[in-house]
Amino acid sequence: MTLNPTPLLLDNLYWITLLAVIVSSASGVLKAGFKQYDLFGVIIIAIATGLGGGSLRDMLLDRDTFWIRDQVFFMASLASAIVIFIASRLVVVPPRFFLVADAAGLATFGVAGTLVSLMVGAPPLIASFMGVITGTMGGVFRDLLCNEPPVVFLSPLYATVSWVGSLFFIGFLHFGLDITLAAVIAGLGIFISRLLAIYYNITLPKFRFKS
Amino acid sequence: MTLNPTPLLLDNLYWITLLAVIVSSASGVLKAGFKQYDLFGVIIIAIATGLGGGSLRDMLLDRDTFWIRDQVFFMASLASAIVIFIASRLVVVPPRFFLVADAAGLATFGVAGTLVSLMVGAPPLIASFMGVITGTMGGVFRDLLCNEPPVVFLSPLYATVSWVGSLFFIGFLHFGLDITLAAVIAGLGIFISRLLAIYYNITLPKFRFKS
Amino acid sequence: MTLNPTPLLLDNLYWITLLAVIVSSASGVLKAGFKQYDLFGVIIIAIATGLGGGSLRDMLLDRDTFWIRDQVFFMASLASAIVIFIASRLVVVPPRFFLVADAAGLATFGVAGTLVSLMVGAPPLIASFMGVITGTMGGVFRDLLCNEPPVVFLSPLYATVSWVGSLFFIGFLHFGLDITLAAVIAGLGIFISRLLAIYYNITLPKFRFKS
Numbered sequence: 023m024t025l026n027p028t029p030l031l032l033d034n035l036y037w038i039t040l041l042a043v044i045v046s047s048a049s050g051v052l053k054a055g056f057k058q059y060d061l062f063g064v065i066i067i068a069i070a071t072g073l074g075g076g077s078l079r080d081m082l083l084d085r086d087t088f089w090i091r092d093q094v095f096f097m098a099s100l101a102s103a104i105v106i107f108i109a110s111r112l113v114v115v116p117p118r119f120f121l122v123a124d125a126a127g128l129a130t131f132g133v134a135g136t137l138v139s140l141m142v143g144a145p146p147l148i149a150s151f152m153g154v155i156t157g158t159m160g161g162v163f164r165d166l167l168c169n170e171p172p173v174v175f176l177s178p179l180y181a182t183v184s185w186v187g188s189l190f191f192i193g194f195l196h197f198g199l200d201i202t203l204a205a206v207i208a209g210l211g212i213f214i215s216r217l218l219a220i221y222y223n224i225t226l227p228k229f230r231f232k233s
Numbered sequence: 234m235t236l237n238p239t240p241l242l243l244d245n246l247y248w249i250t251l252l253a254v255i256v257s258s259a260s261g262v263l264k265a266g267f268k269q270y271d272l273f274g275v276i277i278i279a280i281a282t283g284l285g286g287g288s289l290r291d292m293l294l295d296r297d298t299f300w301i302r303d304q305v306f307f308m309a310s311l312a313s314a315i316v317i318f319i320a321s322r323l324v325v326v327p328p329r330f331f332l333v334a335d336a337a338g339l340a341t342f343g344v345a346g347t348l349v350s351l352m353v354g355a356p357p358l359i360a361s362f363m364g365v366i367t368g369t370m371g372g373v374f375r376d377l378l379c380n381e382p383p384v385v386f387l388s389p390l391y392a393t394v395s396w397v398g399s400l401f402f403i404g405f406l407h408f409g410l411d412i413t414l415a416a417v418i419a420g421l422g423i424f425i426s427r428l429l430a431i432y433y434n435i436t437l438p439k440f441r442f443k444s
Numbered sequence: 445m446t447l448n449p450t451p452l453l454l455d456n457l458y459w460i461t462l463l464a465v466i467v468s469s470a471s472g473v474l475k476a477g478f479k480q481y482d483l484f485g486v487i488i489i490a491i492a493t494g495l496g497g498g499s500l501r502d503m504l505l506d507r508d509t510f511w512i513r514d515q516v517f518f519m520a521s522l523a524s525a526i527v528i529f530i531a532s533r534l535v536v537v538p539p540r541f542f543l544v545a546d547a548a549g550l551a552t553f554g555v556a557g558t559l560v561s562l563m564v565g566a567p568p569l570i571a572s573f574m575g576v577i578t579g580t581m582g583g584v585f586r587d588l589l590c591n592e593p594p595v596v597f598l599s600p601l602y603a604t605v606s607w608v609g610s611l612f613f614i615g616f617l618h619f620g621l622d623i624t625l626a627a628v629i630a631g632l633g634i635f636i637s638r639l640l641a642i643y644y645n646i647t648l649p650k651f652r653f654k655s
Contacts, residue, residue: 081292082288082292082298082301083298083301084292084295084296084297084298143302144301144302145302145304147304147307147308148300148301148304148307151280151307154277158277162378166377171380172378172380174274174277175268175270175274175277175278175378179273180273181273181274181276181277182271182273185273225271
């Protein structure tokens with residue numbers, strides 16, 4: 023199933039990506055805020071988080087990196103970082119806001135990554151995993167730059183909800199659901215499942231060697 | 234020396250790459266097994282190890298990423314991860330199996346990386362180093378994601394045997410050896426030298442500053 | 445403002461890049477020298493530092509990776525690594541030499557990254573940030589491979605001088621300054637500001653949450 027890049031699809035992709043950049047960049051600032059970085063360090067981590075996952079997707083799919091030609095994504099990332107930076111000096115930001123921003127990035131970039139992969143003709147299984155890569159790798163870069171173990175491996179159902187959400191999204195499109203509706207349902211599904219998994223601390227069984 | 238992508242060469246490349254993906258993914262699972270990751274975390278590390286080195290090669294050479302169009306490599310990585318996951322719950326897997334799988338990945342991806350680089354017209358020295366990158370970087374991603382120092386820098390003769398093996402492989406092809414034979418000899422050479430280096434703990438002199 | 449790749453521009457780019465590769469590779473060796481790596485480990489870290497930032501730039505801009513076709517950059521990186529390796533066994537190398545080589549890499553790759561981005565038609569803001577990526581990411585790869593926190597986030601004014609220097613460079617070109625002169629002024633500006641920031645320990649205010 024190859025998606026045609028209709029104006030409606032491209033429009034959806036544009037807004038989903040913009041939202042994804044804003045919330046992911048915010049998660050970068052909120053994570054870096056617990057480290058002793060200066061303003062520019064924080065901005066660079068915000069940009070790496072907000073643009074990193076989508077950049078890797080575009081390099082793997084050999085298409086133009088999404089933020090090079092159109093400055094709006096870069097400026098959205100920068101603006102998000104600066105707004106959170108200022109806000110967090112004026113009001114107390116509870117630590118759980120980081121998890122909310124991070125879950126929103128996982129959901130929005132997951133949908134955007136799946137969508138683009140289907141658009142360039144990747145098979146469904148590959149497209150669903152590209153959703154996982156796009157959704158999680160921004161956070162992996164953020165955590166590596168912050169010198170912390172990536173949240174993707176430690177946190178309940180992180181990659182799991184991303185992958186299941188991407189598969190549902192592809193299923194919805196396959197059965198002819200409107201693309202905007204499919205994106206909203208899949209995205210909200212990932213976002214809410216992730217928050218529920220954190221709240222109720224739902225985990226998969228841990229991997230362990232027999233010994 | 235640019236290699237023409239003859240059917241024989243592409244056939245060799247296909248099988249070497251498939252083997253490389255299977256053994257590298259297995260090494261990812263065997264490493265992650267000593268961490269407390271859940272099933273999906275383990276799968277993602279297996280995929281990053283099995284597909285990561287070749288993906289970086291393809292992005293650097295600006296060619297199609299090898300696992301995007303043809304799902305077989307992704308499915309092989311997934312299957313390898315799940316089989317090892319189940320097997321390691323049924324029987325005791327000795328830790329040295331990790332080193333064997335890792336050495337097999339170094340050898341097979343080293344040959345595959347050199348082959349592809351020659352095919353796109355890279356000079357011999359560059360092609361040999363691209364073999365090192367392809368052979369070692371999957372393991373580097375694995376180790377970074379597991380939050381451990383990359384085995385490439387700590388383990389006896391790791392990059393060294395990979396580089397020497399790639400150079401021999403190019404030499405064999407230069408002197409007109411059959412490509413399948415050259416690949417088998419170079420690959421086995423890397424694999425066996427690496428295992429011997431581990432067994433006898435052969436190391437190069439460490440780098441040290443005069444002080 | 446898209447720069448045309450005139451022979452003069454390409455000539456400038458060639459020499460700036462060659463210098464950038466040599467000094468960055470040297471910084472990789474000088475950092476790895478404090479770890480217990482063997483000769484090949486040191487060489488790989490030198491190459492990752494010397495070629496990594498520019499490789500990421502070229503992959504993001506979807507152009508040919510600069511060191512694949514023309515072996516001179518790879519050989520310069522290798523030669524720089526071996527010369528520093530031998531020199532540091534013959535004479536005492538003061539630790540501050542690392543900071544000087546690192547600052548020189550930041551300056552030269554910053555200018556080279558900005559130049560190439562303008563050449564492929566990236567908007568000025570994007571081009572200036574691509575200068576930061578090109579200038580800093582080689583060092584980030586070096587530090588990640590050495591299992592240390594990236595110097596970019598801990599050290600005074602690191603990304604800041606890189607970004608300001610790139611913006612000045614674009615400004616100079618915009619106002620019609622000769623390209624060689626603009627590159628020399630911007631590069632020396634980054635290099636000297638960085639060294640002054642280290643010497644006088646000038647820092648931006650640290651980011652901190654209100655609590």
